[in-house]
Amino acid sequence: MMQRIVLAAGVLLGILCLAIAGMHAFSPLLYSPASDSRATDHVNPMALKHVTSERSARIIPLVADIIGTPGSLVLNIRSKDFASASRDLQEYRDSLRNLDTLVIQLDLDESEIAGFRRAGRENAQILAELLNGTERWDDLKALEVRFRESGDTAMETSIRYEGETLKRKIQDLYREYLEQDDIILSTGDKFELDTSGHRKSITEFREIVNSITAGEEEKEGTLAGPGEIPVLLTVAPDRAFYGDIVRMDGQVKAAGSNNAGEIAIFIDSARNITLRTGPDGSFSHSYRVERVRAGTHTVFAVYEGSLFSPIESFTVEAVPSVLQLEPPRVQNGKVLCQGTLFAGSQPVKGAPVGIRADGKQVATAQTKDDGSFSAEIRLNPATYSVRAEFQGEDFPLLPSGSESYEVLVPVPPPAGSDEKGFFIDPLSLVVVSGFLCLSGAGALYYLRRRKPVILPARNLPASPEITDAPAPVPGGEQVSPPALPAEMQPEPGLTLHPGDMRDVSWPELFRRLRIAVSKVASLRYPQSLTPREVCASCRDTRIREFVCRFTSGYEKVMYAGGGLPREEEDRMMEAYRAVLRILGGKDH
Amino acid sequence: MLGAILVLLHLSVTTADYSRYNPGWNGTSVLFDMIDGAGGTMVTDPSLLPGQGNGMLLFVAPGREPPDQDKEDLRDFLFRGNCVLIASDREEDNELLEGIGSSIRIRRADIISVDRFFDDPSSVIAFPTGDDPLSSGIPRLVGNDPSFLEGGTPVYATSLLSFRDTDGDQRLGKGEVLERFTIVSRETLGNGTLYVVSDPSIFINGMLVANPPTENRDFVARILSLRPVLLAEQNYSRTAEGGPLIRVINLVKNATSIEMAAITLSMLLFGLFLAFGRRDA
Numbered sequence: 038m039m040q041r042i043v044l045a046a047g048v049l050l051g052i053l054c055l056a057i058a059g060m061h062a063f064s065p066l067l068y069s070p071a072s073d074s075r076a077t078d079h080v081n082p083m084a085l086k087h088v089t090s091e092r093s094a095r096i097i098p099l100v101a102d103i104i105g106t107p108g109s110l111v112l113n114i115r116s117k118d119f120a121s122a123s124r125d126l127q128e129y130r131d132s133l134r135n136l137d138t139l140v141i142q143l144d145l146d147e148s149e150i151a152g153f154r155r156a157g158r159e160n161a162q163i164l165a166e167l168l169n170g171t172e173r174w175d176d177l178k179a180l181e182v183r184f185r186e187s188g189d190t191a192m193e194t195s196i197r198y199e200g201e202t203l204k205r206k207i208q209d210l211y212r213e214y215l216e217q218d219d220i221i222l223s224t225g226d227k228f229e230l231d232t233s234g235h236r237k238s239i240t241e242f243r244e245i246v247n248s249i250t251a252g253e254e255e256k257e258g259t260l261a262g263p264g265e266i267p268v269l270l271t272v273a274p275d276r277a278f279y280g281d282i283v284r285m286d287g288q289v290k291a292a293g294s295n296n297a298g299e300i301a302i303f304i305d306s307a308r309n310i311t312l313r314t315g316p317d318g319s320f321s322h323s324y325r326v327e328r329v330r331a332g333t334h335t336v337f338a339v340y341e342g343s344l345f346s347p348i349e350s351f352t353v354e355a356v357p358s359v360l361q362l363e364p365p366r367v368q369n370g371k372v373l374c375q376g377t378l379f380a381g382s383q384p385v386k387g388a389p390v391g392i393r394a395d396g397k398q399v400a401t402a403q404t405k406d407d408g409s410f411s412a413e414i415r416l417n418p419a420t421y422s423v424r425a426e427f428q429g430e431d432f433p434l435l436p437s438g439s440e441s442y443e444v445l446v447p448v449p450p451p452a453g454s455d456e457k458g459f460f461i462d463p464l465s466l467v468v469v470s471g472f473l474c475l476s477g478a479g480a481l482y483y484l485r486r487r488k489p490v491i492l493p494a495r496n497l498p499a500s501p502e503i504t505d506a507p508a509p510v511p512g513g514e515q516v517s518p519p520a521l522p523a524e525m526q527p528e529p530g531l532t533l534h535p536g537d538m539r540d541v542s543w544p545e546l547f548r549r550l551r552i553a554v555s556k557v558a559s560l561r562y563p564q565s566l567t568p569r570e571v572c573a574s575c576r577d578t579r580i581r582e583f584v585c586r587f588t589s590g591y592e593k594v595m596y597a598g599g600g601l602p603r604e605e606e607d608r609m610m611e612a613y614r615a616v617l618r619i620l621g622g623k624d625h
Numbered sequence: 626m627l628g629a630i631l632v633l634l635h636l637s638v639t640t641a642d643y644s645r646y647n648p649g650w651n652g653t654s655v656l657f658d659m660i661d662g663a664g665g666t667m668v669t670d671p672s673l674l675p676g677q678g679n680g681m682l683l684f685v686a687p688g689r690e691p692p693d694q695d696k697e698d699l700r701d702f703l704f705r706g707n708c709v710l711i712a713s714d715r716e717e718d719n720e721l722l723e724g725i726g727s728s729i730r731i732r733r734a735d736i737i738s739v740d741r742f743f744d745d746p747s748s749v750i751a752f753p754t755g756d757d758p759l760s761s762g763i764p765r766l767v768g769n770d771p772s773f774l775e776g777g778t779p780v781y782a783t784s785l786l787s788f789r790d791t792d793g794d795q796r797l798g799k800g801e802v803l804e805r806f807t808i809v810s811r812e813t814l815g816n817g818t819l820y821v822v823s824d825p826s827i828f829i830n831g832m833l834v835a836n837p838p839t840e841n842r843d844f845v846a847r848i849l850s851l852r853p854v855l856l857a858e859q860n861y862s863r864t865a866e867g868g869p870l871i872r873v874i875n876l877v878k879n880a881t882s883i884e885m886a887a888i889t890l891s892m893l894l895f896g897l898f899l900a901f902g903r904r905d906a
Contacts, residue, residue, distance in 0.1 A: 039901075076642050076651045078642060078643075078714060078769075078770060078825070078826055079642075079651060079747070079769040079770050079826035079829060079831070079832075080743075080745055080747045080748070080769060080770060081650045081651070081831055082650070082748075082769065082831040082832055083650055083831055085743035085744055085748065086743065086744045087742065087743060087744070088741060088743065088744040091740050091750060091765070091784075092739045092740055092741075092786075093738075093739055093740050093784035093785065093786040096739070096786060097785075143739045143786070144796045144797060145739070145786070145797055145803075147796075147797055147798050147799055147801075148788075148797045148801075148803050149802070149803055150786075227785065227803075228785055229785075
């Protein structure tokens with residue numbers, strides 16, 4: 038009774054185990070940390086990979102550098118140490134570049150850090166212009182003195198006009214620098230960093246502006262005054278946006294009846310255009326606001342290189358830009374990105390648009406006249422988040438970004454899978470042909486080796502000395518095997534007559550022996566048996582010893598190569614005969 | 626017999642989160658081994674808490690809310706100069722904190738930081754924010770999907786490059802602000818000290834043994850050695866969860882006298898089984 042209960046419990050447990058195993062049959066992995074990676078409150082650390090930790094330790098020092106470096110930079114500019122200032126500027130740019138990389142790596146491009154980064158980039162541009170402007174200012178001062186001493190009033194006036202333009206530009210730069218003040222200081226305070234470097238840079242910047250303004254105020258009266266203006270110039274409107282036209286009209290009022298001549302219009306001290314005035318000295322120019330920075334821009338005109346207009350100005354205001362990216366298409370392993378950039382209803386032309394894949398800039402496209410852009414990018418097979426970005430640098434436009442799209446770049450098919458290429462490639466044909474020839478040669482060689490060996494006729498001993506044969510049979514007696522199944526009937530000529538053994542090959546003898554043995558061991562397919570299998574099939578029979586002796590010798594003849602000694606051959610023949618005798622005895 | 630032993634072993638464990646009987650990654654069996662090693666005592670009745678002021682009561686992952694009387698007992702224990710550490714990431718446990726007179730509050734949020742130990746947003750590193758016996762010499766603590774704390778004196782907090790993932794996209798987006806979050810906070814109540822840890826997951830086995838930041842284990846060891854008397858709450862804590870059968874089996878496993886009796890009884894039963902089996906044969 039107890040045994041039955043134990044047996045039943047065992048069977049039940051077995052069924053239970055099979056059922057549990059069956060439930061997992063289609064997912065043979067019973068457990069892995071990844072398959073058990075999350076619970077309500079926590080994540081399995083065993084399923085996670087360790088990454089570089091404490092990455093904030095790399096960002097905070099960079100932010101500190103960006104806040105602190107302008108202090109010494111502006112101080113060096115003020116003290117005319119332009120070499121040191123250039124080094125500081127390079128360090129500042131390097132820090133910004135490193136911060137850019139980290140912000141992208143850490144996916145912080147929508148944080149205050151990203152705003153701080155933009156402000157830093159703006160400041161880098163301002164400080165670079167301040168450095169160049171201050172250097173140029175010093176050059177202009179030296180040139181002015183030289184031309185004054187040489188009495189070249191035209192050049193002296195030209196230099197003073199450029200100086201005036203430069204002064205206004207540096208004042209603009211200072212105003213723009215102050216605009217970044219809030220975000221720089223608030224970020225510094227938030228990260229509990231020392232902001233004295235930035236504060237100091239503001240103070241020094243102001244001092245530079247003051248020194249330039251103070252030096253020029255006393256000379257302002259010497260510029261063209263209202264009463265003695267040889268060239269009149271009006272600029273309208275005084276505020277413009279991207280795509281607007283700014284009209285610059287004027288008239289030469291020089292003495293003389295014909296005032297026709299060349300007049301050059303300078304914007305921000307750079308020659309913008311040279312025109313021919315009308316006979317009455319009038320001129321007109323339409324300036325389109327496109328690739329120009331937001332801010333105040335100075336304009337003056339110079340007639341025949343000697344007569345100057347007063348300095349006028351206009352202000353360009355920055356407006357938002359709209360960047361649109363169409364869903365990227367993947368073609369032949371390349372990603373095609375197309376889109377448009379507009380400022381209101383105005384297409385933005387000639388603007389650089391950056392294409393980013395997973396935050397990393399992979400291409401830059403240039404907008405055409407209609408504001409459209411297109412870029413074809415080769416990316417490795419993977420899934421990417423692709424978006425376009427316009428930074429707005431050198432344009433009176435605010436930065437903008439497009440929507441992000443998930444793009445799958447598939448793995449390209451293997452090169453060898455193209456069947457046409459296989460047949461066209463002659464090398465492939467040669468290699469395949471070579472393999473075919475080698476295979477054919479191998480097959481031929483095998484067939485030749487497989488031909489049965491015809492042994493020379495031999496004289497068999499008249500009466501074999503078989504001592505352990507249990508049932509001696511008179512020599513020369515015909516063996517009458519029991520009837521075989523139809524499919525196993527020996528072919529004509531296979532009857533086992535010991536006297537027929539002359540001139541019979543070893544394979545033929547083995548074949549006959551195999552058929553004879555098959556009747557004893559009841560083997561269904563005797564022709565498929567190897568010598569060893571024939572020997573093994575006779576286990577527990579009286580003929581085993583003789584059969585195995587024969588097959589052993591037969592293996593040596595057929596597989597070891599070469600012939601056997603005469604004595605060995607005789608022993609094989611004796612064994613063969615002994616088998617026949619036994620099988621023909623009273624038991625069979 | 627072998628089967629019976631295996632069945633008993635199987636029944637003596639559970640997969641419940643935070644359970645001390647769970648030897649898997651989300652259990653706290655390692656923590657309780659450490660508590661046993663430190664000579665800790667399990668407490669199921671707060672009214673029996675000792676009176677002297679040299680004890681540390683560890684209350685990891687509160688489950689059921691204790692009744693007012695038990696909160697009062699906990700408060701008395703704390704005010705007598707003892708130390709209590711409560712580890713929870715659930716806002717429901719603010720009632721417990723309020724009940725024992727604390728001003729610290731747990732705020733549930735998905736905190737993500739750029740400072741992480743594992744490649745997963747749930748892995749948040751917290752840094753010491755001042756001098757405290759719990760944090761000295763332990764430069765960081767790795768959280769596993771922590772909440773954050775308001776009030777008290779911060780002991781461990783995330784770096785400033787951390788934010789609340791309000792939209793669930795696991796990245797810093799518009800409206801998500803970088804800020805520092807307190808993970809461990811301290812408050813002095815009466816003569817005692819209350820520590821609140823906003824992430825009970827730092828005590829699970831996975832955070833103590835498998836590819837772990839070694840500081841977490843140091844932190845736990847520091848807690849266990851902070852006071853001479855170590856106690857672990859086992860009435861309301863989810864670490865005690867496991868069902869009645871598991872409790873019985875573990876009671877037998879853990880109590881030496883009962884264990885000896887159980888072994889003797891098993892041997893007797895086995896002997897009887899053999900004797901009767903032979904007679905039947």
